[in-house]
Amino acid sequence: MNELRRLRASGRHLVTEELARGTVGRYDEAALSAHLAPAERQIALDGFDRALKTTLERFAPGDPQMDPELAMAVHQNLPLSRREAADPGVWRYLAVVRHPEAVRHRWEYRSFATMRSRFWQRGTRFDANAFSRWWWVAELTFEPGAPYALTRLALSNGALSTHLFTRQLAWHPPTLAACVRVLRDASGPEVERTMRIFSKMLSVRVPEAMSAEALEALARAAVSRDR
Amino acid sequence: MRRERFLPFAFARHGLRLAVSELALDGKSLPLDEHEVIHLDDESWRELRLVGAVEVGDEALASLPPDERGRADQLAALWLVLRCDRTALRRGVPVGPGGAGTREFELTVPRAEVDGPFEVVPWLVRSRAGAPPPGYAASEGARLASGPRLYVYPHEPAPRAGDFLEVVYVRFSEDAVLRHQPWRLYQLETHGDTPVLRINADHESIVRVLDARGQTGLDARLREVFYDQISRGVWSLLFTGAVESLDSEGRTHRPWQQGVIRELLPHMFPETPKRERMHELVALREDESHLSLLAEKCDEALQRRLDAVKHMTRLIETTVGQR
Numbered sequence: 001m002n003e004l005r006r007l008r009a010s011g012r013h014l015v016t017e018e019l020a021r022g023t024v025g026r027y028d029e030a031a032l033s034a035h036l037a038p039a040e041r042q043i044a045l046d047g048f049d050r051a052l053k054t055t056l057e058r059f060a061p062g063d064p065q066m067d068p069e070l071a072m073a074v075h076q077n078l079p080l081s082r083r084e085a086a087d088p089g090v091w092r093y094l095a096v097v098r099h100p101e102a103v104r105h106r107w108e109y110r111s112f113a114t115m116r117s118r119f120w121q122r123g124t125r126f127d128a129n130a131f132s133r134w135w136w137v138a139e140l141t142f143e144p145g146a147p148y149a150l151t152r153l154a155l156s157n158g159a160l161s162t163h164l165f166t167r168q169l170a171w172h173p174p175t176l177a178a179c180v181r182v183l184r185d186a187s188g189p190e191v192e193r194t195m196r197i198f199s200k201m202l203s204v205r206v207p208e209a210m211s212a213e214a215l216e217a218l219a220r221a222a223v224s225r226d227r
Numbered sequence: 228m229r230r231e232r233f234l235p236f237a238f239a240r241h242g243l244r245l246a247v248s249e250l251a252l253d254g255k256s257l258p259l260d261e262h263e264v265i266h267l268d269d270e271s272w273r274e275l276r277l278v279g280a281v282e283v284g285d286e287a288l289a290s291l292p293p294d295e296r297g298r299a300d301q302l303a304a305l306w307l308v309l310r311c312d313r314t315a316l317r318r319g320v321p322v323g324p325g326g327a328g329t330r331e332f333e334l335t336v337p338r339a340e341v342d343g344p345f346e347v348v349p350w351l352v353r354s355r356a357g358a359p360p361p362g363y364a365a366s367e368g369a370r371l372a373s374g375p376r377l378y379v380y381p382h383e384p385a386p387r388a389g390d391f392l393e394v395v396y397v398r399f400s401e402d403a404v405l406r407h408q409p410w411r412l413y414q415l416e417t418h419g420d421t422p423v424l425r426i427n428a429d430h431e432s433i434v435r436v437l438d439a440r441g442q443t444g445l446d447a448r449l450r451e452v453f454y455d456q457i458s459r460g461v462w463s464l465l466f467t468g469a470v471e472s473l474d475s476e477g478r479t480h481r482p483w484q485q486g487v488i489r490e491l492l493p494h495m496f497p498e499t500p501k502r503e504r505m506h507e508l509v510a511l512r513e514d515e516s517h518l519s520l521l522a523e524k525c526d527e528a529l530q531r532r533l534d535a536v537k538h539m540t541r542l543i544e545t546t547v548g549q550r
Contacts, residue, residue: 009503010510037502081339082314087500124315140315172317204234208319209306209352210368 004043004078006089007096011035012120014096020115022104029097036093040084045098048077052102062108067134068155070106072148074131075138085139088122091132095119103130124165137161140170141180154180159188163195175207178215182223190223198222236364242287243349243374245307249278265379275336275379281305281322281349282329287372290351292359300326303371304354307332311345313498325351325371336379343497347377380493392461393421396428415461417468421483424461448545451538459529466491466525470512477505494528 007014011032018024029036051073059066084090095103096119103118107130117127124136141150154176155161160183170176179198183191198219207215250257250265252272259265267275283305288296295302303325309318323330334347351372353364364371399405405414405425412430416423428434436453439446469484479485492504499507511517511524530536 009499009506082316083339083342086313086342089500089503136315168315168317171315204236204364204370205366205368206306206308206319206350206352206370207368208308208317209304209321209350209354214367 002045002049004039004045004090005093005097006037006039006087007032007092008035008037008089011092011096015116015119017112019096019100020104020112020119021109022101026100027097032097036097037089039090040087043079048074049099051077052099056102056105059105061105064158065156066106067161068148068152070102071134071138071151071155074134075142075148075151078135080135082139085132085135088120088129088132091122091129091135092120094131095129099131106130124170126162126165133165137165140165140173140176143173143177150177150180153184157184157186157191159191160184160186163191167195167199169199169202169207172207174210174212174215175202177212178219181216182219186223194219194222197225234364234370236362236369237290238364238370239287239290239351239372241374242284242290242372243305243351244282244284245279245347245349245374245377246282247277247279247377249276251276251278265377267379273338275338277334277336277347277377278332280329280331281307281374283325283327283351283372285327287351288327290364290371291353292363295357295359300324302353302355302357303351305330306350306352307334308348308350309334309336309345310348311341311343313343314341316340316345322349325354341379344378344380346379349374349376392424392465394424394426396434397425398429399425399427400429413457413461415464417465420481422465422468424457426457445542445545448538448542452535452542455533455535455538458533459535462487462491462529462532463525470508470521473509473512475509475513477509491525491528491532494531495524497531 014027014032014035016024019027052070055066055069055073058069078085080090100119103115107115107118109115114127118130121128122132123129124133124140126133137155138148138151141154142148143150154164160180164170164176164179169179179195183194186194201218201222205218210218247259247265250259252267253274254276283299288299288303291299291302301324305322305325307320307322309320310316320332320334322332336345350370353367353369353371356367357365359365397405399409399411399414405411405427408414409427409429411427412433413427414425416425426434426437433453436446436449439450465483465487469479469487472480472484473488479488488505488508492508493501496504496507508521511521
């Protein structure tokens with residue numbers, strides 16, 4: 001089977017400590033039919049599989065520099081609409097059934113609770129399903145004029161990506177871009193404090209009604225207030 | 228639930244009025260039954276078009292200092308913000324300048340951009356920074372006013388309880404069995420092909436309210452709250468009966484049981500894809516340790532569906548108005 005599928009909620013028990021540690025490398029997909037369903041639309045995975053393999057091979061296990069490259073590879077090779085990508089079943093299929101080795105390659109096993117989340121939990125948090133996070137971060141940071149330039153910047157700073165993609169302000173492209181441009185080289189504590197101040201500033205404004213320049217100026221003001 | 232903040236400057240939380248006058252799916256107009264909530268068929272559309280207007284009243288403009296209110300068209304702007312949590316969508320749509328009056332809008336939403344419920348929120352914001360006196364917003368983008376948001380649910384309209392029920396008024400005092408329970412307001416029988424709800428006609432003042440036909444006034448507001456009270460009990464009983472009859476494939480013994488479950492599932496598991504909801508329900512039912520969670524989900528679904536808060540608030544507003 002070389003098409004995208006969905007792992008149903010009933011397949012939750014497949015996320016075991018053995019899978020997370022790699023004692024079980026990969027399940028036999030043919031034996032999981034009761035928990036699998038077709039994706040909403042037929043999407044071939046040949047290109048996706050190749051791009052993922054090539055990207056993983058370029059990095060040593062645990063190297064965080066693979067994040068932007070993986071985000072690009074996953075997003076470029078999975079042409080999903082946002083509606084399709086909102087289905088956690090597709091991300092669970094990719095992480096639990098098709099490519100658990102990618103999750104293990106990116107993150108060293110430290111605790112089962114966190115690893116389980118990286119196989120199962122939808123969203124863009126740092127501990128969410130790995131494929132969901134890579135795809136959604138690339139989607140949110142994609143700018144047609146300079147595809148994936150912002151993705152690279154956002155994911156190259158671990159503290160920034162952690163604090164940015166746990167907040168709903170990251171859903172608004174100009175606000176997200178302002179944060180990335182202003183905080184791309186900031187330290188962890190600076191990112192944390194600035195994001196807190198910037199979020200508070202936005203809570204009395206409507207960012208959707210502000211220009212990109214005004215948002216960037218506001219983000220710079222948040223940095224200054226932080227100092 | 229989204230947290231509301233109290234702002235450090237003048238802000239009219241209910242200063243705008245958003246009204247939808249036309250709804251079309253893929254170019255085909257649909258009737259509008261409600262104006263704050265729209266229900267759509269889950270599968271069969273590609274593009275939603277909403278046409279309507281936002282009204283800026285004096286209350287909204289009072290968020291600008293008196294000497295700026297005459298220039299609201301230059302200093303303020305009206306926006307709609309479209310949000311869909313499941314697709315991380317936040318999009319602003321400019322409606323027009325922010326002076327007093329009514330501004331028309333047209334909003335197009337591709338189905339590919341949304342999944343699950345989404346909302347449209349009207350905002351009046353400061354479009355230009357200024358130096359107003361203390362107590363007024365000064366910054367570009369600052370909130371000046373908002374209004375009731377429009378909710379769009381991508382599933383079919385909720386059928387009325389009567390679609391699954393036969394409702395009859397009976398004087399319990401004249402019934403051989405029920406006469407011993409005069410305190411009862413209603414009794415539900417779920418054994419047959421169609422459940423029967425018997426309402427005790429001995430409680431004449433309550434029946435008078437339940438039968439009230441007007442859309443305004445105290446009786447109409449009381450009727451809404453009374454119906455919520457009865458519906459809550461009845462739906463809980465119908466749901467329990469329907470869940471008891473479920474087999475592991477999600478099948479039920481009787482069509483009404485399937486209807487009840489189909490109606491409540493989207494409200495119980497709003498974050499779960501449609502095709503997964505029955506799996507979730509069966510899984511909860513099969514694990515005894517999850518029975519309290521099941522009851523909680525049912526309660527959440529009923530609160531969501533019945534809109535008791537809106538009805539109680541309207542009742543309070545009506546009674547306060549009559550004092």
